[in-house]
Amino acid sequence: MKKSVLFLTICLLCSICTFGQTGEVIYSISGNDIVTKSKFIDSFYIDNSTSLTPYVHKETVTLIPSCSYGVFTLRLSKFNGYEGEPGICNVIEILRNGTQILQLANSNGFAKISSYINTESNDYVFVALSNDTYALIFTEWIYSSQPSMTTIILIHKEQAKLVYNKPMFINSITHQTGLLNMILQSNTSEYVGDSAGNSILTTSPDIHTLWWDGSVLKFQ
């Protein structure tokens, strides 16, 4: 009963947050294909000053044990020589039936999302948006108070593609099966303390929302 009330409350809050938002779809579906939009995808920083291979395997997780589109697996690795660098991994791979269908690499490293979002308990967020669509969300390590990459991989039918990769703080994230709502911030809220010990916000946060509208992910 309590869980139902909580779920309804979350749904209500998310409805309030997204109600009236038109937003912009961040990708489209053409047939079975995911069609990305480049404006929502920035490049990761890669430092090629050292040899990054062979990758050092860290973890392999089965994301989707079995569905009509196959078995999807997540493999995380670190760059060669990056053991002393922050982050749980530098390389994200999605494998379908054991074959790699997506690889992302990032010298800045990916952080445990639970490190920054206290409502999360895992290294990343994996949410089923529909019967054939899943979102896998990572966050980059936050350096120097700069917004770090928020990374969203969409798994749709047999494909997995990077659909969103922008420097954004994740202020909050709400997710359930069929539900995703993220409050993002694209700038750094800087505070300045005066001699009296007061903290004054000098930079207003630039807030955005990214949500699943029932058929596609939208951004505003």
Next chain:
Amino acid sequence: MLLNSLSKKSLQFQQYPEKYFVLNAGFKLGGMFHSRANGEVKNTKVTASMRLIVEKFNDSDSVRYFLVTIVGYDKDEKNVAPFSYMGSRKNFEGYMVISSVEGEPLWAYYYKDETRRYAHLHSSVKEKGDSDYMGFSLYSQGIATKSGSYSTGEGDEWCYSCHQYVNFNSGVCSNCGANPIEIGGDDEYFFCPKCGLIIQNCTCPNLPSLCPVCGGYPCTCPVACPYCGDPYCNGECQNNPNPDPGNGGGDNGGGNDDNSNENNGNENDATTIANAALTAVNTVINSDPSGTKRARCNEGVKNAFKAVYGNSATELDNKNANTIVQHWRNSSKWESISKSQAQSYANNGWFVVAGWINPNGSGHVVVIVPGTEINGWPVCMDTGAGMRTTSQGLNYSFGRDKRNDVGYFRYK
């Protein structure tokens, strides 16, 4: 240690953060070097001086004072500075003994060949034998008082068990009954930095403390220069004391020939810096219960700065990260240092910071804290977005694409 009337006074105040003044002994002090090497005994007259150093800490109003006795000679006869507390001892051969006004010898250094080594103090009575030795004695008008590497010569000896001058006429300490402990020779003795007792007799809780740098006790770190903080300093730094022109104080008691750079800068100790970082992080956490999301690196650095130098240290107030770094670059109170120097300075108690200016937005600042470099990176306190850490490798605070643009600074 020798404690006598102090009449000729010279007051030299430094406005910030500490005040010092120096009292010269009001009597003529002389010294003798004594040594035996290869069976040959030498007694050489040398120069000696003594100063009472008083330091006032602005943040706490606390005052500490100690005696500095310097005995030896300088190859550069025109150099009078070696007999000042902060003087140049590049060409100096001799001893500096720092002692409490109660007579407790605290530290002794031996200078020779542009290097400085720790010297163990021990009783002249006990070192008499066939072995080689070196040491010195002091004398003044009407009073012959030995000091430094010999006993006080006043009939009492220093008891390393109860930490007092006592007599051992009965074979044991007249105060605590402990057997005499001979300090010196090839043995090494270490003293609790808190109670001052020889380490075997120390009962202080949690002490002897582990060195925050090397993690051991006794500390195995190289001996740090007390002036520049560089553990590998050969004394050269004292030829360039680099006084802060902004800190010049008035001569409140008449001048003398003592070194006008009578200060050791803003050096603290490693524990002070580490505690300041902890305080700063906790202050940020307590002031922002929403979590770690907000960028408060500037506040963390400011808090740490005040934790060390007091609330009157306002130069970092009302500044964001970019303007703080700009301030470090432009202020004469701050010195730009290299990345490779940062950890060493922090470990020796200097307030060391690092920062990056973002030309397109918010920059970032951190405090380098005492510790051991991690993968070649100094360790730092960071209260930026996503961070509320008292110590982490600097590569956890600055991304690979920004690390070459990070500046390091020391508060002089």
